[in-house]
Amino acid sequence: MSLQIDLIKAKSLKESIYTAILSIILAIITILVMITIFNFYNLTLNMDNLIEYGVRDILSNPENIAGMLYWTTPLIFSGLAVAIAFKAGLFNIGGQGQMMIGGLFSAIWAAEIIPKSGINFMNTKIFLIPTTILIGFIAGGIWGMIPGYLKAHRGAHEVIVTIMMNLLAINVATYLIGSNSYSPFLDKTSKDAHSQTDKISPEAQLQPLFPEVSSRLNISLFLGVVLIILIYILITKTNFGYKMRAVGLNSIAAESAGIDTKKITTLTMALSGGIAGLGGTFMVMGTYPFRYQIGMEGTLGFDGIAVSLIAQNSPFGILIAALFFGFLSQSAYNIDIKTEDVPPDLLYILQALVIIFAATPLISKKIISQLVYTKNFLKKKWNQASDPTEEKQ
C-alpha cells in the first residue's frame, strides 16, 4: 500500500507541461463525446450558452475575472496541501476535512469566543486577524497530524485514515453547528439559522481589494502566492525540505541515513493539514456571509488533488493549475446564475476527467510517443519529397 513513485519523481519541465496540457485536452474531448451521447438521447444541452457563459463571459467581464481569482485562492491552499504531502511520499486526501475543521474553528474563534469574551483589546484587527489565521492553521494541522502520527508510529495507511477523518470532520461540524437542540455554536441571531456559525466579528473580516469590481477578491490570494514562495523555499532550500524529499523518494534509505522518518512524516502531514485548514479559514474570513456554513467548501478539498496532479507537485505550477481550476469553478458558478439550459455540474465532470487523465501518465505518454513517431515519419516523408536525391541514395 504505497504511493507510486511515478508521481513523486521529478520530471523534465517540458514533459510535465506536455502531460498537463494533454490531460486537459483529453478531458475536454471526453466531455464533448459525453455531450454528444446526451444529445443522442435527446438530453440536449445548449452549447451556445455553454460557450457564452462558460468561457467568453468569464474572460471578458472583470467581475468574473475577480471571481475566478476568488476561487483560485482556496485551490492554491488545498493544492499545496496535497503537493507537500506528495513530496514526502504521503497521500493526503483529507484536504476536505482539514479545510472544514480549519474554517469551522477559526469561525468559532472569531465569531463566538473573542467577541463574546468581552475583552476589548482582543477584538481588534491587529490581534484578531493573525490569531484567527493561526487557529485555522492549528486546527487543520491537528486534523492532518493525527493520520501522520498514526502512519509513522502505528503503520496505519494514511489514505484510509484521512478518509475517516473527513467523515469525522462532518460529524464534528454537525455536532458543533448542525442542530437546534444540542449545538453549542449554532447561529442564534437569525431566525432561519441553518447549520452555520454566527457572523464573525467585523474586525476579523478581510476587506475586498477592489470593492467597485468585486466584493469577493481580497488579500488572501496574495497570501496564497506568498505561501507558494515560502513552500518553494522550504522544499528546495532548507534542511527540513531536503529530509522530506529524501523520505518521499526512499524512506528506508532516508532512515538509514539517520533521518527521523517518523518525525518527518508526522510534521509533513501536520503542515499539509494546516495549509488546507488555512484554505477554509480564508473562505470564512473573506466571503460574504462571513460565517462557516456546513458544505461551504463544496469539493474544493478534493479538487486540490487535481491541482496538484496537473502541477506535477511543483509549487509554482500550482498557481497556474489553481488558476485553471478557478476558471472552471467560476465558469460553473456563472452558468448556474445566468442560464438554465446548461447544468453547471458539467464542469465538475470535466474536473474529474482531468484528474483521471493526469493520474494516468501512461495514456499521455503513449500519445506523446505516437505524436513524436508520426512527426518523425512525416519529416522523413517530407524530406524525401523535397529532396529527390535522398531517395536515390
Place this chain on the structure above:
Amino acid sequence: MTINNLKELQLKSKLGKLLKIPVIGPILKLMIILEVIVLFPYILNIFFYGVIYPIPYHRQMWSLLLSTFVFEQTLRAAIPILLTAMGGTFNERAGVINIGLEGIMLVGAWVGVYTAIITGDPWFAALMAMIAGGILGLIHGILSITFKAEQITVGVAINLFALGLVKVLSELVWQAQYSPQLDPEYKFQRLYLLKKPILGNILKYFTFSNYYTVPVIGPFLMKLPDIVTALSNQHILILIALGLIPILHILLFKTSIGLRIRVIGENPQAAATAGIAVKRYQFFAVILSGVLAGLGGATLSIGNNSSFKENMIGGRGFIAIAALIFGNWTIIGAATASLFFGLFIALNINFNSAVDHFYVPKPFIQMIPYLATIFALSGFIGKSRPPKSIGKPYDPSED
C-alpha cells in the same frame, strides 16, 4: 512481572478458556461486544447529561438491542454497506484499492431509479444498476490495471465524476436534483412472507412469536429478536444479499478462482510465474466489485427508499471500505462489520426515544464506525493486515 500482571493473565486465560467452549463461547463473545456497545454511550452520556442509574439504563438498552424492530432496521441499514463491502473485499484481495465505491453506489442508485421509472420493472432496474456499476468498475480497472494509474487518485476521480454525472443527468432528465417519488409498484416492496398463503403457514413454525405462550421457553424467547419475522418483512434484495454472503465466501476462500485472486493480491509476480493470468483475474475482481456496489446503491434507492437524492449515499461507500478493513479483508468479517455498523445506524434512530435521560448527540454515535476503523488500522483493536501488493499496479517487467 508484578502480582497484578499475573492475576490479569490468569483472568485472561480463564476468559479465554470460556470463550473456546463451542456454543457458549461465541454467544459470550457477542454478549461482551454488545455490552461494550451498551457501556460506551453510557460513558458519553455522563458528559452530556450526568450519571444516570445504570440498572434501568441497562435494561432499556438491552431490550432495545434485542428488539425485533432494531434487528429489522439494522438489516435494512446494513445491506447496502454489506454488498459494497463484500465487493470491495474482492477488489482489495486482488491488489486493487478502490476509493470510488461511493461514486459507484451513487451511479447505481441513480440508474436504478431511472430505469424503474422508465420500465416499471424493479428487477430490470436492479440489473441495469449492476451493469452501470460494472461499467464504472471496468473503467477503474482499465485505468488502474491496464494503464497502471495511481489507484487512489483514480478512485477519488471516480467519486467526483459520479457526483457530477448524477447531478447533470438529474438536471437533464428531471430538471431537479432529485427524482420524483417512485410508484410503489415499481420498487422492491416488502415481502411480508408470513402473510403469504402457504409459505406463511410453514414459516410461522419458525418464528419465536409462535411460542410465546409455551410455559418455560416462552418468556425467554420474548426477550430475543424474532429473526424469522424480521427477515420475512424485508424486501427481496436484502434476502438475496444475505444469501450472497456464503456464496461469495466460498468463491473467495474455497475455489481456485478465489485462491488465485488472493495470491495476486499478495504477490502478483509469483502468481504470474505460476501461470495465472494476473490481469484477467484483477479485472474479474474489479468488475465484480463494481457490480455489487451498483446493486448496493440500487438497494438504497429502489429498495429501502423510493426516490433518488444526490446526497443519498452519504458516505456509505466509505463506511463499506471501513467495514472491509474492520473485517480484516474477509467476506464473513466484512459482513459482520457491516451488520455492526448497521446496528449503530439503527440504534442512533431509536436511542433518544427508547432510553430515559439519554442526551448524547447523534453525531457522536455516528462517529463510532469511523473511530473504530482508525483504531483497527492503527492496531489498537485486533490486528488488521492488508494484502501485501495492494495499491501497486502489476508490472510484468518488475521482479
